[in-house]
Amino acid sequence: MADEKAKVDMETIVSLCRRRGFIFPSSEIYGGLNSCWDYGPLGAELKKNIKDAWWQAIVRERDDVVGLDSSILMHPKVWEASGHLVNFTDPLVECKSCNQRFRADQVEGTKCPNCGGELSAPRQFNLMFKTFMGPVEEDAAVVYLRPETCQGIFVNFENVLNTTRKRLPFGIAQIGKAFRNEITTGNFIFRSREFEQMELEYFVRPGEDARWFDYWLEQYLNWFASLGIKREHLRLREHGKDELSHYSSRTVDIHYLFPMGWEELQGIANRGNFDLTQHGKYSGKELSYFDEETKEHIVPHVVEPSVGVDRLVLAILCDAYDEDVAQGESRVVLRFHPSLAPFKAAVLPLSKKEPLVKMASDINAGLRKNIMTTYDDAQSVGRRYRRQDEIGTPFCITIDFQSLEDKQVTIRERDSMNQIRVPVAEIQKTLTAKLAGEDFLILPPGGAVVGKKG
Amino acid sequence: MADEKAKVDMETIVSLCRRRGFIFPSSEIYGGLNSCWDYGPLGAELKKNIKDAWWQAIVRERDDVVGLDSSILMHPKVWEASGHLVNFTDPLVECKSCNQRFRADQVEGTKCPNCGGELSAPRQFNLMFKTFMGPVEEDAAVVYLRPETCQGIFVNFENVLNTTRKRLPFGIAQIGKAFRNEITTGNFIFRSREFEQMELEYFVRPGEDARWFDYWLEQYLNWFASLGIKREHLRLREHGKDELSHYSSRTVDIHYLFPMGWEELQGIANRGNFDLTQHGKYSGKELSYFDEETKEHIVPHVVEPSVGVDRLVLAILCDAYDEDVAQGESRVVLRFHPSLAPFKAAVLPLSKKEPLVKMASDINAGLRKNIMTTYDDAQSVGRRYRRQDEIGTPFCITIDFQSLEDKQVTIRERDSMNQIRVPVAEIQKTLTAKLAGEDFLILPPGGAVVGKKG
Numbered sequence: 001m002a003d004e005k006a007k008v009d010m011e012t013i014v015s016l017c018r019r020r021g022f023i024f025p026s027s028e029i030y031g032g033l034n035s036c037w038d039y040g041p042l043g044a045e046l047k048k049n050i051k052d053a054w055w056q057a058i059v060r061e062r063d064d065v066v067g068l069d070s071s072i073l074m075h076p077k078v079w080e081a082s083g084h085l086v087n088f089t090d091p092l093v094e095c096k097s098c099n100q101r102f103r104a105d106q107v108e109g110t111k112c113p114n115c116g117g118e119l120s121a122p123r124q125f126n127l128m129f130k131t132f133m134g135p136v137e138e139d140a141a142v143v144y145l146r147p148e149t150c151q152g153i154f155v156n157f158e159n160v161l162n163t164t165r166k167r168l169p170f171g172i173a174q175i176g177k178a179f180r181n182e183i184t185t186g187n188f189i190f191r192s193r194e195f196e197q198m199e200l201e202y203f204v205r206p207g208e209d210a211r212w213f214d215y216w217l218e219q220y221l222n223w224f225a226s227l228g229i230k231r232e233h234l235r236l237r238e239h240g241k242d243e244l245s246h247y248s249s250r251t252v253d254i255h256y257l258f259p260m261g262w263e264e265l266q267g268i269a270n271r272g273n274f275d276l277t278q279h280g281k282y283s284g285k286e287l288s289y290f291d292e293e294t295k296e297h298i299v300p301h302v303v304e305p306s307v308g309v310d311r312l313v314l315a316i317l318c319d320a321y322d323e324d325v326a327q328g329e330s331r332v333v334l335r336f337h338p339s340l341a342p343f344k345a346a347v348l349p350l351s352k353k354e355p356l357v358k359m360a361s362d363i364n365a366g367l368r369k370n371i372m373t374t375y376d377d378a379q380s381v382g383r384r385y386r387r388q389d390e391i392g393t394p395f396c397i398t399i400d401f402q403s404l405e406d407k408q409v410t411i412r413e414r415d416s417m418n419q420i421r422v423p424v425a426e427i428q429k430t431l432t433a434k435l436a437g438e439d440f441l442i443l444p445p446g447g448a449v450v451g452k453k454g
Numbered sequence: 455m456a457d458e459k460a461k462v463d464m465e466t467i468v469s470l471c472r473r474r475g476f477i478f479p480s481s482e483i484y485g486g487l488n489s490c491w492d493y494g495p496l497g498a499e500l501k502k503n504i505k506d507a508w509w510q511a512i513v514r515e516r517d518d519v520v521g522l523d524s525s526i527l528m529h530p531k532v533w534e535a536s537g538h539l540v541n542f543t544d545p546l547v548e549c550k551s552c553n554q555r556f557r558a559d560q561v562e563g564t565k566c567p568n569c570g571g572e573l574s575a576p577r578q579f580n581l582m583f584k585t586f587m588g589p590v591e592e593d594a595a596v597v598y599l600r601p602e603t604c605q606g607i608f609v610n611f612e613n614v615l616n617t618t619r620k621r622l623p624f625g626i627a628q629i630g631k632a633f634r635n636e637i638t639t640g641n642f643i644f645r646s647r648e649f650e651q652m653e654l655e656y657f658v659r660p661g662e663d664a665r666w667f668d669y670w671l672e673q674y675l676n677w678f679a680s681l682g683i684k685r686e687h688l689r690l691r692e693h694g695k696d697e698l699s700h701y702s703s704r705t706v707d708i709h710y711l712f713p714m715g716w717e718e719l720q721g722i723a724n725r726g727n728f729d730l731t732q733h734g735k736y737s738g739k740e741l742s743y744f745d746e747e748t749k750e751h752i753v754p755h756v757v758e759p760s761v762g763v764d765r766l767v768l769a770i771l772c773d774a775y776d777e778d779v780a781q782g783e784s785r786v787v788l789r790f791h792p793s794l795a796p797f798k799a800a801v802l803p804l805s806k807k808e809p810l811v812k813m814a815s816d817i818n819a820g821l822r823k824n825i826m827t828t829y830d831d832a833q834s835v836g837r838r839y840r841r842q843d844e845i846g847t848p849f850c851i852t853i854d855f856q857s858l859e860d861k862q863v864t865i866r867e868r869d870s871m872n873q874i875r876v877p878v879a880e881i882q883k884t885l886t887a888k889l890a891g892e893d894f895l896i897l898p899p900g901g902a903v904v905g906k907k908g
Contacts, residue, residue, distance in 0.1 A: 019617065020617055021613070021614065021617030021618055024610060024613045026524065026525040026527070026528060026529070027528045027529030027531070027532055027609055028609070028610075028613060029609050029612065029733060029737040029739045029741075030529040030531045030532065030609070030736075030737055031529070032529070033525070033527060033528060033529045033587075033597070034587070034588075036525040036527050036528075037525060038522065038523070038524035038525055038606060038610055038613075039522065039523035039524070040522060040610065040613060040614060040617060041520035041521055041522065041614060041617070041618055041626075042617075043523065044521040044522055044523040044628070045521060047523060048509070048521075048523075052506075055502070060822070060826050061822050061823055062822075063818065063819075063822070063829055066495035067495055067498040067499060067502075068492065068493065068494060068495065068498055069492070069493035069497065069498040069501060069502075070480065070492035070493070071480040071487070071490040071491060071492055071648050072631060072648055073480070073487060073490050073633075073647065073648050074480060074481045074487060074490070075480070075481030075484040075485070075486070075487045077481070077484045078481055078484065092589055099590075101589040101590060125589050129585045129586070129587075130585060130586075131583045131584060131585045131599065132583070132584075132635075133487075133488070133583075133635065133647065134488075134635070134637070135546055135555040135579050135635075135637055136553075136555060143487070145585065145599075152492060155481055155482070155483050155484070156478060156482075156492055156494070158483065159475070159478045159482060159492075159494060160475065160494060160495060163473065163474055163475030163494055163495070163496075164475055164495055165832070172495075174498070177526060177631065179527075181586075181587065181588070181589075183588070183589055193527065193587065194525050194526055194527050279483060282484075283483040283484055285483045287483075364517065365517075368514070368515050368516075368517070369515055372514050375517055378619070
């Protein structure tokens with residue numbers, strides 16, 4: 001396993017993302033802001049599609065999970081209770097000559113990597129971004145940007161319980177930004193200082209944690225598969241007893257085979273009753289659940305599957321990336337699951353001749369309300385197919401001169417490159433059926449396969 | 455107009471939101487964090503539905519607008535160029551005795567409202583939240599939480615232009631959090647320190663701004679109407695020459711009749727070429743557009759319609775709020791447009807008897823994948839109707855003993871309280887048609903109206 005390599009290197013992915021408008025360095029015209037990223041037009045669609053798929057699967061299709069959208073700025077006591085104020089630190093050393101700081105575990109030798117000066121003893125550096133609320137910059141006004149979204153769920157446990165009257169087991173899910181002032185960032189969007197999480201806290205009766213842990217592990221593996229991620233690119237890593245976080249009795253990471261190797265895509269932790277107990281203690285409120293069966297107040301345990309949205313975007317980009325050869329010409333193709341593709345179809349008039357452009361524009365306008373499309377009339381249709389392949393558009397709809405006569409268009413499928421002729425009136429129905437299907441390869445519905453063309 | 459009053463007061467809305475799980479004070483168990491709010495299960499759905507409706511209307515259904523999702527932390531030069539570092543300030547006075555600070559324009563007399571002490575002369579206080587990136591808290595490491603989302607669009611103008619090859623006029627849209635360290639906050643989610651914006655920057659040829667300004671003003675009025683906001687609760691306010699921001703040649707606010715009076719829901723500004731020019735100057739990059747027609751490089755002008763998501767949530771809650779009397783009993787009903795309602799339908803077994811619960815659960819599970827439902831079997835069906843009315847659920851599906859025999863259910867409509875009987879196999883089709891329709895009032899399709907019942 002150690003020798004396995006991803007089929008695409010990071011440079012290729014970064015370059016494609018930059019070139020086609022998936023992801024740009026943040027504030028790029030000012031030289032970029034270290035380790036922050038902006039999602040361009042295609043990246044914004046891809047990321048939204050991923051988040052929407054998660055919300056649909058985890059919140060909307062389930063009776064036992066509700067959503068939440070809590071604020072990034074939280075009361076500072078939250079981070080006392082959670083342990084972040086004390087424990088969420090990296091050991092840093094400072095150079096006594098040039099005052100630069102480095103992570104103690106990443107400095108080799110005992111000299112400053114910058115100027116060769118003497119280094120201080122390691123000190124703990126908190127990774128939370130701090131800011132000041134209100135007009136005065138003093139200790140009393142310090143608040144933090146949340147370093148994780150889950151605490152917003154825990155502090156709302158009682159609010160959610162009281163307003164939804166859910167019975168155990170039930171979950172609270174949210175998607176949102178989190179911020180960590182990491183000293184060492186990198187690997188593109190894999191580790192950045194501003195990132196997005198999709199977190200579920202699933203509350204269960206004490207003693208039932210282990211079963212639900214296994215359940216959610218399996219659910220997530222299935223969910224990743226439903227997004228088209230290949231199972232052989234995922235593997236599980238069980239944390240040893242000595243590496244478990246202070247709050248966790250069991251943690252399993254789902255690793256993905258990224259270009260830089262196997263790295264964490266998702267963690268599932270059994271947090272027990274740590275968080276509710278801590279917030280109960282620090283807030284003076286009893287955060288418990290009245291069990292109708294036993295007539296007892298209990299503090300539920302919680303199983304937490306947590307995914308980094310940006311990591312999942314990266315995994316999906318890498319997993320979709322492919323190169324193949326069509327008609328002796330190599331192409332790059334992103335084999336996105338159609339539900340995630342930024343555009344579902346591209347509308348391409350064969351040339352810029354007015355009647356073709358008119359017909360193509362009408363078709364595009366007709367589809368647009370229900371199917372996310374793009375329109376392209378620049379350069380040869382072969383080049384345009386390549387451009388759509390490279391951004392993962394599952395279908396191309398070509399309007400040619402024959403279309404003016406027979407009111408039919410050619411639909412070309414990204415992966416197989418099969419082409420069929422479909423009446424204009426049936427384009428939407430045909431695409432909708434194909435996009436909804438598990439297998440979206442083109443099989444002749446009303447039209448005939450006219451062969452593989454580039 | 456000055457005497458007009460909203461039909462609901464703020465206290466009623468805040469209380470309903472708190473009680474039913476739309477919106478909670480942030481970090482409430484710790485006494486709350488001044489002017490930050492958490493969206494509970496129903497609020498998270500409502501807000502997501504609003505944002506999705508906007509993304510669909512502004513980005514996905516239009517060929518001339520693309521999306522973006524830029525980071526909250528940006529290069530500090532951005533705020534020099536935009537003018538925020540210098541101009542985004544409030545004048546504050548400080549008490550020389552107790553050191554409390556107040557907004558100069560809100561202190562009456564010349565004494566401290568807190569202790570009666572002497573006040574300093576006003577000083578400018580910047581409203582941006584600042585934090586430090588990297589391990590040292592020094593001036594060189596200062597970054598700001600963005601106070602508006604639009605600058606992320608301007609600094610990506612060239613990236614978007616190059617990767618999408620859009621021609622003028624075209625727009626870039628994004629939804630995201632912004633932060634302002636307001637001294638005076640209040641009116642629930644109307645003015646808070648952490649909030650969400652939906653911004654569109656629509657780039658046009660110089661000289662065409664005025665026309666596009668009018669176009670977008672009308673588009674937005676139409677869009678608000680499509681969300682069910684009553685036109686008589688919206689009015690326009692044109693900024694006088696003396697109140698225009700430094701970057702704007704024309705600004706029109708769309709005001710909504712909130713419980714505290716007419717206040718800004720949306721602003722539309724003609725920003726001219728201010729932003730692209732400034733960022734060009736500060737970055738040293740030429741931010742321009744090559745006009746194929748005139749073969750000239752031009753700096754586009756921009757029309758900016760900007761909506762506060764939280765304000766729109768509040769407007770929609772207020773506009774939907776109604777009280778009426780059914781069967782001599784008063785009810786509260788949120789008359790949400792069905793596309794915005796957190797739940798589209800509630801599934802209610804008439805009693806907790808096992809065969810009813812089984813049938814209701816099966817129906818609920820069957821609908822859930824396509825229609826957001828909720829299940830409720832607690833208390834009388836009349837009480838449950840009231841509960842669903844109060845959270846704006848458009849339809850209730852009741853399973854009674856007759857349902858076990860004839861495999862039909864009763865569908866009750868929230869607004870009219872009309873009821874029809876529908877075969878189980880047709881529930882989804884019936885609801886889908888009603889939810890998609892512009893008018894979703896129940897008119898007998900296959901079943902018969904069985905009368906208005908509570």
